[in-house]
Amino acid sequence: MLFHTELIPESLPVPIRLTDRIVTIGSCFADVMGRQLTDHKLSVLNNPFGTVFNPVSIAKLLTMALRGTKPDESLYIERDGIWFHYDFHSSLWAHSQTELCERLTERLTQTADALRQADWLLLTLGTAVVYRHIQTGQVVANCHKTPGSQFEKYLYQIDHLRDDLVKVLKLLRRANPNLRILLTVSPVRHTSDTLPLNQASKSVLRVIAHELTVWNDWVQYFPSYEIMVDDLRDYRFYEADLIHPNALAQNYIFEKFAQSAFDHELRGFVTEWASIRKALAHRPLYGDTPGHRSFLNSLLKRLDTLRDLVDVEAERSVVLDQLVLSVPAQKGESLQTNSAE
Structure with a gap:
């Protein structure tokens, strides 16, 4: 008997x-991945510009x-002695505009x-709902707690979104002909936009992502959004805010991503490293013992490989x-280290 609809993503044509070297850009789910x-x-x-939705x-x-x-x-802003920029996340800040400009340029x-x-x-991609700064007429990445009266909020038109993404993908391809793009739509719901508007927003993003993969064989899609809302589909898989x-x-x-995207x-x-991370987190119940030192030496050998x-x-x-802190329990026990040490 099945109690949920499992989504098994297709394997990427190029794993x-x-x-491989990877850059992540986008919403808070880009940070997670x-x-x-x-x-x-x-x-x-990982997300060098901070969260951008x-x-x-x-x-x-x-x-x-x-x-x-x-x-x-025109998009620098100062609040309580701290400088921010509307195109960047609030994690990128400085005590002066000059200092911030240097940091952002770097x-x-x-x-x-x-x-x-x-x-x-x-x-x-997190949301198709944008905030336009009324004074400059520009869409911003972050409002930095500026009064809402200074912004116009609306669902961006799908054709304009598509055009923006098509242009930047072409630019990326020219800069790096070997670059492959993996698109995802964030499973984080923007409930502050209302659930109906959130659904419209996610639908716009999903349609564009589909079209981009159809038009470009070097652009792929991973269904993180679909896994969350259709496969898991239960509030026990959410944080207390019922959003993340x-x-x-x-x-x-x-795990689904690894099965779909990674080569053999x-x-x-990944399987071996998960085991090693678990071993690294292990703490002995009975302090320093010959068995624990043997465990540490075995772990060291695994790391050496x-x-x-x-x-x-x-x-x-x-x-x-x-191992250095441990004291041999029996005469003649010695520390085992790699010969390179």
Whole structure:
């Protein structure tokens, strides 16, 4: 008997490899996926502009980065002695406009460099509802707690959204002909927009994502939104706010992502690394014992076998520190370390 409709995503025609370089851009779900990928030792530049929900702002930031243009001077804002920029998330701030300009310019340059070398861009679209700054007439990425009277809120027209994304994809392709795009629609519901408007917004994004994959064989789609609303479909998979997927849902979606997007070697590595992370988190019940030291030495050997694949020096240091602190229980016991130490 089945109690839910399981969604099994199709495998990507070109899978992600352990050695691939990835950039994530977009909504808070891009952060979640970026952290998951980083935790599994992939090379990731994770959401360098901070959380950006709407495709208009995403396209604008990517275009700025690749063309080397500086942030718009008219969109800086100062609040309580702190400077922000309407095109960027509030996590990017400074004590002066000059300092912020330098920081944002550096972030744009870093992102452009990463995109030109990346194998994948994971692009997560959050909402088609935008806020237009009335004074400048520009759509903003973040209102930075400015009074709502200074903005006009509306559902962006689908043709204009499509045009913005088509243009930026062409620009990305010119900058890096080997770059592949993986689109997702964020499963986070924007309930503050009302549920009907949220559904209209997600539908617009989903239609555009579908069209972009049909027109471009280097653009793929991963159904994180569909997994959340159709496969999981239960409030026990949400945080207390009933909006954001909880850790259980995030892990489930990532498992589906790994099955769909990773090649055979990377899937094997993910399984091994999950076991190692569990072992790293282990704490002995009875303190320092010969059995625990044997466990640590075995864990160290497992980490050593991965040194040619990924950077495990931080994890090795943790294990070595525990071994150094341990006191042999029997005469003649010795610390086992790699010959390279």
